[in-house]
Amino acid sequence: MEHSIILRMNNIVKDFNGVKALDGVSLEVTRGQVHGICGENGAGKSTLMKVLSGVYPVGSFDGTIEFEDHEVAYKSINDSEHDGIVIIHQELALSPYLSIAENIFLGNENATRGVIDWNKTNREAALLLARVGLDENPATKILELGVGKQQLVEIAKALSKRVKLLILDEPTAALNDEDSTHLLGLIDHLRTQGITCIIISHKLKEIKRIADTVTVIRDGKTIETIPMDGPDATEAHIIRAMVGRDLNNLFPPREPAIGAEVLRVENWTVHHPVDVARKVVDGASFTVNAGEIVGFAGLMGAGRTELAMSLFGHSYGTNISGTVFKDGTEIHMRTVGEAIEHGFAYATEDRKRYGLNLIGDITVNVSAAALAKLAKYGVIDRHREYKVADSYRRKMNIKAPSVGSITGKLSGGNQQKVVLSKWIFSGPDVLILDEPTRGIDVGAKYEIYGIINELAAQGKAVIVISSELPELIGICDRIYAISEGKLTGEVAKADASQETLMHYMTAGKD
The missing domain is CATH 3.40.50.300 (P-loop containing nucleotide triphosphate hydrolases)
Structure with missing residues (x-):
């Protein structure tokens, strides 16, 4: 198999309101390989992939992108998909009330003069489902599937677009061990068919198992690229590159006083x-x-x-x-x-759905479970609410410019710290x-x-x-x-x- 470079991203710089999310990141991906990207929450991994796929269009960042030896300038996600670059985000983008087949061909319908050929649609969907190892009727609605099967439908959808480079952002974050194993097996299988994959993951054991090469990003900069058949391909080495220090002990020391x-x-x-x-x-x-x-x-x-x-x-x-x-x-x-x-306090496992008001700022979320502590005669003391939230932002090391930052825009680790702050404040x-x-x-x-x-x-x-x-x-x-x-x-x-x-x-x- 030809092992040429399929993708080059050169010196990518992207900032949001003066804060540099990417600060000169460069990346080379070899054709037909699985390339892992690792880094802490907020390191810039997802931002880099959004730059690549046109979610952040050309002109909104500095640097250049070359795909299959041509410099590309994507104005939208449709442009990158036209070239065979497909990104599957952590939050799956399927329509729950449509069928598997309808989702796979959404925006890319099998139609003649505006009339959809449902026999052809279901037939082709069934072939794609077979390729990803999903034994489901193409007419099944998405809401009837677990998240592991939904992930496979997303990959089937990518295959329908003649994908050359498949980007998976935290693909196993919400999956159980069995679904994760199946998904990693499928990525392995796609590699044998010549499809190049970029996989962003926190799970270093999975990265070690599946990736040919790993690039570590920290604070918006490329730290190093590690061949996974080389001497540096250890969890300890990758962790040191990710966090900038040795984590000899993954758990802080503690003397219990029960x-x-x-x-x-x-x-x-x-x-x-x-x-x-x-x-x-x-x-x-x-x-x-x-x-x-x-x-x-x-x-x-x-x-x-x-x-x-x-x-x-x-x-x-x-x-x-x-x-x-x-x-x-x-x-x-x-x-x-x-x-x-x-x-009692209960911090839910599904922080996005039940634990947080994602469109609210940090202040609103921290005070949510104990507003009575901030109220006098039924009126909330907004100044005190702000001070409480800001004290938790500092104490919990929540990485945000201010407590006015929208919670949905924070990284996962920082969102979790907001959830914990909310419940700790309730006393x-x-x-x-x-x-x-x-x-x-x-x-x-x-x-x-x-x-x-x-x-x-x-x-x-x-x-x-x-x-x-x-x-x-x-x-x-x-x-x-x-x-x-x-x-x-x-x-x-x-x-x-x-x-x-x-x-x-x-x-x-x-």
Whole structure:
């Protein structure tokens, strides 16, 4: 196979209101290879791909782009797609109420004199679905598919456009392990067909597995390009390039000071909101002490999030039963308001949909869960609200010019810090953190672990739900395993290993 250079980006500079997002980035991608791009949140990775694909049109940045040995000047995404460059964004851009086939050929319909040939459309869609290994009827509506299958439809759509260079921005961020493995296998398969891929990912294990070459970007600059068959292709080397320092220990040091019991849950049972006969949480009993970080480990669908949400003001499930004690006294939390009044906070795993007002600024988001603390006679003290938000911006190291910055425009790590600020300001005694570092790079993870440690040091009872077993082992004092809605094991930090946890997490599985 010919291994010529398919793409050159030379000295790309892009700024937003005087802030340089890209500061002289250069990139070379070899034809027929998978090229990884790594960097912390806000490093400029997605901005670079938007420059390449014409989302940021020629004239809005400095520098040059060469594709297939010609200098190109894309005014829109249609221009780059015409040349065979297709980008699949982290937030998938499918129309949920249209079918798979309609989505694949949207804007590129099989039509004669304005009349769509549906037989041809469905036939060609079926062939494309076969190429990506998706066994679904082309007439199926997108909203009936899980996110893993939607990702495959996006790739089928790219293949329909005769793609030469496929760009995937955090393609596995929202996928479970099985879907991630399938997707990486598909990228591998596309490489054998001569399709070049650029993959942006925080997951260094995946990058190591799939990429031929990796370019690291930090603070809008190209740091280095690493051949993955060379001596520098180690996670430690890539992390050092990403964060500008050695992270010898991925978890900040902590000396736990565990106090009296704060939370005790007995025989907690939750039924599915639609299939009411099905138990999603089945007789769960557990405790959390002051100053203690307690983890919950489980496979997808085990019931971890359902347990957390049902506790937090019955915000999930039906026929909820069981008893909750706080500081030895039985309490009832039938609404989210009651849960907050009892000193509970729940930081959701889906920060974009449930955790944040994305069109609001940082100030509005930080104050959202505890407006009463800022109000006098029902009127919010805006000056104090601003000061509170700004103190969290500094304390949590939220990278934004001011608390007037729109939250939806922040990087994932900074959005997560806003969510944590919101709940910390509410003054909770019990904090439930659901996937607190999902989709966040190693540097920002380290900062968030430091925040969690500080909360425990203040005597809070902290619950962490995570799909990453090394994370739970690294930060928790005790870990409960959950399988099919039942708590199947409890492991102290000293005895915790991935093998032990996986044994309990698969208890009761066929």
